[in-house]
Amino acid sequence: MNSIQIEEIERYLEEIPDDGDIVSEFEDSDLDESDIIHPLDPLDKVENVEEFDIQNLDVVFDNNLPTADGNSNKDIELSSDEEYVPKKTQNKGKKKGTKKSKKIVTKPKSKNTVRTLDDVEAEEEDQTDNLRPRIWLRKTDIDTVRPEYCRPEGVNLFEFSRCNTPTDVFMVFVETILNDLVYQTNLYGTQKNKTLRIQREDMLVFLGINFLMGYNRLPSYKDYWSTSDDLGVKLVSNAMSRDMFEKILIHLHCNDNTLLPINNKDKLFKLRPIIDKLNESFKRNYFGTRQVSVDESMVKFKGRSTLKQYNPMKPVKRGYKIWSLADQKGYMLAFKIYQGKEEIVNHEFDKYGLGERVVLELTKSIWNEQREIYFDNYFSSLPLVQKLKLENTLACGTIRTNRKGLPTEMCTDKKMKRGEHDKKFLPDGISFFKWMDNKAVNFISNFHGSEVTSVNRKEKDGTSVSVTCPTVVSDYNSYMGGVDHADRLRALYDIDRKSRKWWHRLFFGLIDIMFVNSYVVYCTLFEKIPVLEYRRAVVRGLLTKQLPQKKKSPAQIQKNLKRRKSAYSMPRDVRTGNLGIHHPTFVTQRGRCEVCSNKGIESRPHSKCSYCKVHLCVNEKKNCFSEYHEL
Numbered sequence: 001m002n003s004i005q006i007e008e009i010e011r012y013l014e015e016i017p018d019d020g021d022i023v024s025e026f027e028d029s030d031l032d033e034s035d036i037i038h039p040l041d042p043l044d045k046v047e048n049v050e051e052f053d054i055q056n057l058d059v060v061f062d063n064n065l066p067t068a069d070g071n072s073n074k075d076i077e078l079s080s081d082e083e084y085v086p087k088k089t090q091n092k093g094k095k096k097g098t099k100k101s102k103k104i105v106t107k108p109k110s111k112n113t114v115r116t117l118d119d120v121e122a123e124e125e126d127q128t129d130n131l132r133p134r135i136w137l138r139k140t141d142i143d144t145v146r147p148e149y150c151r152p153e154g155v156n157l158f159e160f161s162r163c164n165t166p167t168d169v170f171m172v173f174v175e176t177i178l179n180d181l182v183y184q185t186n187l188y189g190t191q192k193n194k195t196l197r198i199q200r201e202d203m204l205v206f207l208g209i210n211f212l213m214g215y216n217r218l219p220s221y222k223d224y225w226s227t228s229d230d231l232g233v234k235l236v237s238n239a240m241s242r243d244m245f246e247k248i249l250i251h252l253h254c255n256d257n258t259l260l261p262i263n264n265k266d267k268l269f270k271l272r273p274i275i276d277k278l279n280e281s282f283k284r285n286y287f288g289t290r291q292v293s294v295d296e297s298m299v300k301f302k303g304r305s306t307l308k309q310y311n312p313m314k315p316v317k318r319g320y321k322i323w324s325l326a327d328q329k330g331y332m333l334a335f336k337i338y339q340g341k342e343e344i345v346n347h348e349f350d351k352y353g354l355g356e357r358v359v360l361e362l363t364k365s366i367w368n369e370q371r372e373i374y375f376d377n378y379f380s381s382l383p384l385v386q387k388l389k390l391e392n393t394l395a396c397g398t399i400r401t402n403r404k405g406l407p408t409e410m411c412t413d414k415k416m417k418r419g420e421h422d423k424k425f426l427p428d429g430i431s432f433f434k435w436m437d438n439k440a441v442n443f444i445s446n447f448h449g450s451e452v453t454s455v456n457r458k459e460k461d462g463t464s465v466s467v468t469c470p471t472v473v474s475d476y477n478s479y480m481g482g483v484d485h486a487d488r489l490r491a492l493y494d495i496d497r498k499s500r501k502w503w504h505r506l507f508f509g510l511i512d513i514m515f516v517n518s519y520v521v522y523c524t525l526f527e528k529i530p531v532l533e534y535r536r537a538v539v540r541g542l543l544t545k546q547l548p549q550k551k552k553s554p555a556q557i558q559k560n561l562k563r564r565k566s567a568y569s570m571p572r573d574v575r576t577g578n579l580g581i582h583h584p585t586f587v588t589q590r591g592r593c594e595v596c597s598n599k600g601i602e603s604r605p606h607s608k609c610s611y612c613k614v615h616l617c618v619n620e621k622k623n624c625f626s627e628y629h630e631l
Contacts, residue, residue, distance in 0.1 A: 136407035136424040136432065144449040144471060145429065146394065147370045149290045155524050159285045163525070166534050167541025167573040170518040176281040177274050178203060181254065188253040196251060205240045206248045208542030210508065211515070211535055212236065214493035221245070221497065239543040254507065267307055267339045270503050271510070278510060279334055282517060283365060288327040292366070294359050294375040295483035297322045297335075299509035305502045307339060315491075320506050325362040326482035330489050331520040332513055334362045337506070352387075355379035360387065367391040372447075374480045380444055382406065385430055389446040396445040396472060399432075406444075410434050419468040423450060433470050441473075448472040489516045492531050541573030544581065544611075568594055568628070570612045576630050581611045584618045584625050591615030595624035 163169045182203050189196035209224070218224060218231060225242040226232040254274045266272060298316035301308055309321040321338040336358065349357045359379050363371075372394040380397035382405040388395040399406070411422040416436040423433045431450075433443040437457065451471045456464045495508040519534050568575065575582075584607050594614050596603035607618040609625065617624035625631075 134405055134426060136426060138423065139425050140450050142425055142431070142449040144451055145447045146372075149370050151290075151369050151371075152287045153289055154287060155521050156285055156287065160521065160525060165541060165571075165573045165576070166518075166522050166537040167577065169522045169525070170515065170538050170541075172285060172521075173281060173514050173518050174204070174207070176277045177254075180273055180277070181252070184253040184255060185248065185251050187256060189251045191257070192251070194251070196247060198248060202240070202244065202248065204542045206245060207511065208539045209236055209240065209245060210495050210497075210511070211493075211542070212539045213497065214495050214512075215532055215535055217496075235540070235543060252504075252507075265342070265344055267343070268337055268503075271337075271506060274507070274510065275335075275337065278514060282331075282333055282335075286331050286333070286517065286521060288331060288333050288366075289329065290370075291372045291374065291479035291482075292325055292327050292333065292363075293480050293482040294323070294325050294362055294373060294379060295480075296338075296378075297324045297483055297487050299506055300496070301502070301505045303502055303505075307337070307502075307506075309338065315487075320509070322509075323358045323362060324483045324486065326486045328479060328482050328485075329520050329524070330482060330485040331517050332483075332486050334365065335513070336362060352383065353381070356381055356384040356387075359384060363388070363393065367393050370394065372396065372475075372479065374476060376480070377442075382430065382444065385444055385446040386428065389429065394445075394447040396443065396448060396476060398476070399442050399444040401442055406442075407432055413440050416440070421468075421470055423470065425450075431472070433472050435469055435473055437467065437469075443470070443472045443476065445472050448475070486513070486516055489519065489531060493535055537571050537573050540571055541577050544574055544577035568598070569614060575612065575628060579629065579631070582629055583610050584608070584616070585610045593617045593624050595628050 159172055160169060163172065178200055182198055182200055185203070186196050186198055189198075212233070212235070213221065213224070216233065218233075222242060223231045224233045224236040253270075255270050255272060257270075260269055268275060296311070296314070298309075298311060298314050299320040299322060300316045301319040305320075307320055308318060310318055311321065323336045323338060324332055325334040326332045346357070346361055349360045352360065355375075355378050359373070359375055363373055367388075368391060370392060373388065373396070375395075375397040377398040377400045380399040381403050385395045385397075407424045410424070411420075411434065413436070416422070416434075418436055418438070421433055421435040423431060425431050429446055431445050431448050433445075433448075435441050435443065448471060452468060453471050453474050454466045454468050455474055455477060457467045458464055490509075490512045494512045497508070499505060515535070515538070518538075519531060522534060523529065586606050587608060588606070590604040590606055591608060591614075593601075593603040593605055593616055596617060603617055603624075605615055605617045605619070607625070608615045609628070612628075614628070616628050
């Protein structure tokens with residue numbers, strides 16, 4: 001130790017005020033001079049130490065000085081093999097004036113406490129971040145930074161090159177899980193000593209009947225095969241027998257039960273292959289819009305399950321919670337089913353909270369694409385928007401005032417009128433807004449500036465009023481409703497049937513999500529039609545047992561866009577679906593040919609289609625049967 005360091009230590013000790021309080025509780029005690037450890041002479045009290053490393057002497061006193069947080073670090077290290085151990089706090093029963101002794105013991109280093117250089121640097125970085133002050137400034141000249149978006153939007157035309165009908169579009173999605181459903185269902189029957197022999201076409205008809213039950217509801221699924229005129233549905237009974245439907249429903253499976261691990265922690269093991277493949281196909285088939293939103297969705301379930309959640313703020317209050325990432329058209333790009341507090345956590349984001357971790361996991365596949373992600377105050381936090389900014393991803397959302405790191409000196413609610421706002425910015429581009437509507441609403445963003453716009457708000461009497469607001473409010477209202485829009489489309493004609501198996505509700509909920517995604521793709525490719533019309537077309541197409549068709553090039557699909565609606569009585573899915581069930585028959589009663597009728601030609605042949613039940617010309621002069629079925 002040099003003389004300069006000793007002078008600095010002496011100067012520090014002289015600055016400590018001597019008001020008598022330090023030794024006040026020892027005045028009546030008998031203390032020897034040898035019991036006092038002088039700060040500048042620590043070596044006199046070291047026992048059983050032969051050598052002392054002078055280089056670490058600076059560390060002793062430096063560590064004994066107050067740290068950045070105002071507390072002194074008294075756990076000092078004297079040498080490589082010695083550790084200073086402060087005496088524990090005395091018990092309350094001891095009287096004042098007892099001796100306070102400090103001793104230094106020799107303790108070898110444990111092999112389990114080996115720290116790498118990366119660990120030390122990570123700790124120093126965390127300490128630096130905690131000590132670094134965040135300076136929030138009020139500014140009025142900050143512009144919104146929205147980089148140019150160069151990624152493709154909409155449908156992946158290559159995946160839908162052979163699609164002309166709603167059933168074709170739906171088949172692209174269902175093909176990803178169809179083979180697994182058929183194989184696992186047959187395997188489960190074999191494990192139960194039953195031979196099912198379920199084919200792909202049987203599973204398609206099974207799904208089609210479930211879709212029909214969504215818009216044609218009856219008290220029980222058995223009523224669809226009823227012979228009564230007021231209950232039975234001929235389309236269902238002609239497509240599949242009730243025994244076959246029950247056989248598939250009872251033995252339906254998605255995963256092999258024999259592969260269940262002994263210490264299984266995945267509560268969704270029965271659905272895991274379907275979940276992974278649907279997530280993969282959703283991202284592959286559709287690129288999505290630039291603005292996406294993260295929110296929670298619910299699948300109704302009132303039975304017993306550890307996965308069941310209660311959310312009083314949702315239309316469906318009890319059921320399975322699904323974290324969803326959706327675009328503006330209602331297409332769900334990714335989803336994750338919540339398994340509760342005991343679910344397996346991705347170690348990449350284990351230092352984040354639940355809401356932050358959900359956003360990061362769902363959006364990881366679209367990082368570095370300059371996308372705009374919107375979420376509500378359940379997910380948002382300052383570390384989340386900073387993390388997304390580092391990943392070249394724009395983020396915006398409402399935020400709760402009790403989140404850490406937010407500015408405190410904002411305008412109070414009493415001083416703000418409706419339409420007024422206060423804002424502050426960090427040097428790294430993070431912005432915080434407080435906007436007064438009927439009550440104060442807080443926003444956080446990593447790309448919005450100080451621009452001002454207006455939104456239309458309704459008064460109590462129903463009139464609309466324009467209210468001034470920051471641009472972050474307008475953008476949030478415009479782009480936050482993607483998941484809610486997907487839920488509305490799914491809730492119109494969803495598969496709503498009770499089941500004794502807890503995972504059936506969740507399985508059919510995922511099938512409905514897949515159906516909504518196929519509907520969004522069809523409306524983007526061709527024309528926007530009502531959900532009911534699309535669902536009916538898919539149902540009638542599936543009940544005819546679809547066969548694979550030749551794949552067209554992506555350029556050929558452009559010829560089918562915005563095609564005129566057919567004037568035929570039967571949908572195109574039925575006319576062109578399974579050509580093996582359509583063949584001409586001859587009857588005694590004449591009927592008007594539909595093909596000739598569309599052309600304005602009067603023709604009443606004896607021939608008709610055996611499945612479509614439509615009269616068509618089949619003779620040596622013309623073949624309307626081929627034209628009707630597009631042979």
